[in-house]
Structures are given as C-alpha cells and as structure tokens.
Amino acid sequence: MQKKQIGIISGKGGVGKTSLTASLASLANNDPEISPIIMDCDVDAPNLALILPAENEKSIRTKDTYTTLKATFLEEKCIHCRNCIEENYCEFNALEWDQNNKIPKIKYLACEGCGACQVLCLEHAFEINPVKSGEIISYKTKKGPNLVYGKTQLGSTTSGKLVSESKEFAKNLEGFEENDLIIIDGPPGIGCPVIATVSGLDYVITICEPTPSGLHDVIRAIDVVQQFKIPFGIVINKSDLKSSFQEEFNTFIDETGYEVLGRIPFDLSIAQAMSHAEPVVDYAPESKASQAIQEIYIKLKDQIWNHN
Ligand code: SF4
Ligand code: SF4
Known part of the structure; x- marks a missing residue:
C-alpha cells in the first residue's frame, strides 16, 4: 500500500473527533491490509491516550520540546x-x-x-x-499500533510548532517505514495547530453536528482545508438529531456538493464506550454508531487509495 496520511478535524471541540479517530484506528489495526500509526495533534488537550493506553510502561518514550x-x-x-x-x-x-x-x-x-x-x-x-514548551510522548498501544502525541506546557505560545515537531518525531520511530496509514486526531478550530496538522495530509475528515453552530464551524474548517487543496469528506455526527435546523443543514450539503463520507446516528453506545475508555467499534461493534463508522472506514479507504 502507498503510504497515506489522514487527519480528523472539527471547527470546534466536543463533536466526536477523538471518538471517531479511536474507532478508525482500531478498524485500521484489525485490517490485514493496513499497518497504521496513530497521532494525537490536539496538543493543547490531547486525550486519545486515554482510549489508546500503552501496552506497558517500558515502551513509553518522551522528548521535551523547546519551541x-x-x-x-x-x-x-x-x-x-x-x-x-x-x-x-x-x-x-x-x-x-x-x-x-x-x-x-x-x-x-x-x-x-x-x-x-x-x-x-x-x-x-x-x-x-x-x-520548555511541551513534550512528545510515544508508545506501543495495548491494541497494537504506535501512538505519538504532543502535550503543551502551561504558558507555551507555540502549539503549532509542537504539532510539526510531533509529526517529525513520528517519522523517526522504528517501524514508521512500514506504516502505510497515518491517522491524526487534529485540534479543533482553525488556528496554527490545525494548519500545522493538515499541512502535508492526503485526506481530511471534518466532523460536525447538524446544528447552526455545527454548520458555522464546519464551513470554517473546510476553508482551512481548501487553502491547502486537500481532498476532504464530511462526517455528520448525531446525524438524526431532531432539530428544526436539519433541513437547512442538508440543503447546504446538497448545494455545495461536498463529499459526505458518512453519517453517525445518535447512539448512547458512544458515550458508554467513552466512559469505558474504549473505541465504540470495540465496545459495541453491533451498535448503530459502529456500523456507520465501519462504512465510513471502507469509504475512506476507497477515497484515499482509489481516488486520490
Ligand atoms: S530598569 Fe529596566 S530599562 Fe532600566 S536597566 Fe533595568 S531592565 Fe533595563
Ligand atoms: S512579551 Fe514583554 S517581557 Fe516578553 S519578550 Fe516581549 S517585551 Fe519582553
């Protein structure tokens, strides 16, 4: 497989970005065709490590950064x-x-x-x-693939540089040459860390909810991705939310013609999986949300290896 890098971003936090990343990481890890490496570039609030803990203390490496x-x-x-x-x-x-x-x-x-x-x-x-502006941490996860993440120090003014350093750090890890899919949990927003994250990616997933603020934020996130001319797809989380805004949201999607990679329905399994610190596709593989994420994964593979 040709090496590909994908990122999952959102216009704001709390819309399911890390939850989706963890599930895609798990699906890629169980895919015999793929050797993934996972990164958390949400350096101001990294929490993917909570869902993907280290296999053992010995595998943890840290490097201080001075950016x-x-x-x-x-x-x-x-x-x-x-x-x-x-x-x-x-x-x-x-x-x-x-x-x-x-x-x-x-x-x-x-x-x-x-x-x-x-x-x-x-x-x-x-x-x-x-x-000292932060640190980069890497380890082999219990589930198998390596995880690399950056963590900013209080008072740091250079989150974007830490993202770039984390990406460079990952390239020097043993086994990186064999990794053919780099899955990055990006930061929310449109600032410097997001720009550092999406730079050089092959594909970006922008995740949002069908609400007025969700639409406003996804437009901003797409603006960033389009500046870099990176192919992208939208994932709509809580897609069946009973909201008077649904029609306006769907009209926007139809009129723009943006690629919708998938729709994840509201499903309590996601919250339950998060409270058990597990990707939902492992915690409740038969749930509606897991089925939707599995379809997203298949479509994602098709997009990045067959269409880009
Ligand atoms: S008081 Fe301020 S400006 Fe004056 S010598 Fe000290 S540091 Fe420099
Ligand atoms: S922010 Fe203020 S204290 Fe810091 S380097 Fe600039 S002038 Fe000096």
Whole structure:
C-alpha cells in the first residue's frame, strides 16, 4: 500500500473527533491490509491516550520540546532606571516593577518572547531564550499500533510548532517505514495547530453536528482545508438529531456538493464506550454508531487509495 496520511478535524471541540479517530484506528489495526500509526495533534488537550493506553510502561518514550521563547532578566546588568516600566517596553503587560528590589519582574505566562525589552533596554538586562514548551510522548498501544502525541506546557505560545515537531518525531520511530496509514486526531478550530496538522495530509475528515453552530464551524474548517487543496469528506455526527435546523443543514450539503463520507446516528453506545475508555467499534461493534463508522472506514479507504 502507498503510504497515506489522514487527519480528523472539527471547527470546534466536543463533536466526536477523538471518538471517531479511536474507532478508525482500531478498524485500521484489525485490517490485514493496513499497518497504521496513530497521532494525537490536539496538543493543547490531547486525550486519545486515554482510549489508546500503552501496552506497558517500558515502551513509553518522551522528548521535551523547546519551541517557545521567553524573556530572562539579568539583574547584574540592571541600573534600576525604571525605563522598561515607564516607557512601556512590553506591549503584553508582562513587565511589572518589584518595588522592594527596584527591578522589573517578568510575568512568565504573559511574556510572548517578542524581544522588545531586549532591544529597548540599553543596559542589555533582558535576554530571550527558549524554554520548555511541551513534550512528545510515544508508545506501543495495548491494541497494537504506535501512538505519538504532543502535550503543551502551561504558558507555551507555540502549539503549532509542537504539532510539526510531533509529526517529525513520528517519522523517526522504528517501524514508521512500514506504516502505510497515518491517522491524526487534529485540534479543533482553525488556528496554527490545525494548519500545522493538515499541512502535508492526503485526506481530511471534518466532523460536525447538524446544528447552526455545527454548520458555522464546519464551513470554517473546510476553508482551512481548501487553502491547502486537500481532498476532504464530511462526517455528520448525531446525524438524526431532531432539530428544526436539519433541513437547512442538508440543503447546504446538497448545494455545495461536498463529499459526505458518512453519517453517525445518535447512539448512547458512544458515550458508554467513552466512559469505558474504549473505541465504540470495540465496545459495541453491533451498535448503530459502529456500523456507520465501519462504512465510513471502507469509504475512506476507497477515497484515499482509489481516488486520490
Ligand atoms: S531592565 Fe533595563 S530599562 Fe529596566 S530598569 Fe533595568 S536597566 Fe532600566
Ligand atoms: S519578550 Fe516581549 S512579551 Fe516578553 S517581557 Fe519582553 S517585551 Fe514583554
């Protein structure tokens, strides 16, 4: 099989993205034609690891990342002139005056590492340095395939870079050459981490619910994917939701002609599977939701290997 990378994204969180990713990962793992590797690039809130835990502690590898810049204050150089405060060197309000010691103090979380204080202080009392911004974790899951995920550190301003580093990290894992399907749980939204996730993918699934906010958010997610000219398909979760908006939602889908990869009906099995930290296709394989996801998986394979 030719190696393919797919991502599952959504305009906002909580619409079933991770649940779908876990089930697709399980189906791919049980597919004799496929050797998958799974990634969680929702680096600000990674939780795929809860559903796909490690086979054992020994297989867990971690790597710290230093992609965020922060200011450091060099007290020995400071002449206590107060210019950094009085002339508002910091646009982000990350500098405050320490009256007792007559020096500026840096508010770590507020500092964006922009470097203005370093340039403006004539005594060179500020330096800009990389700080730990997160970590990349990888292991062999109990179900079999490797999982790689990034996790940002509080105060990190570089989630997108962590996504890119996580993708590079995965490429260097033993066995990556043999993996022919990379399944990525992407972040919600349309920001930098999403852009870093979809860059270089062969196919994107955008998952949404048939509600006014669901439609609004899926349009934004599709906008991002179209910028990269990546083929995509929509998965509609809770597709049978009793809502007066259904008609408007379906009209939009019909008029745009966007590919609908599948519709997952409302099914309590999904919530039950999540509470047991299991992909629904394993927890309740005969459920309506699992049947729908199995159809999505077959269609996905056809899309990525036969049509793209
Ligand atoms: S850090 Fe620089 S600008 Fe601020 S008080 Fe010290 S010498 Fe003055
Ligand atoms: S690096 Fe930028 S954000 Fe950080 S303290 Fe200096 S001026 Fe403020």
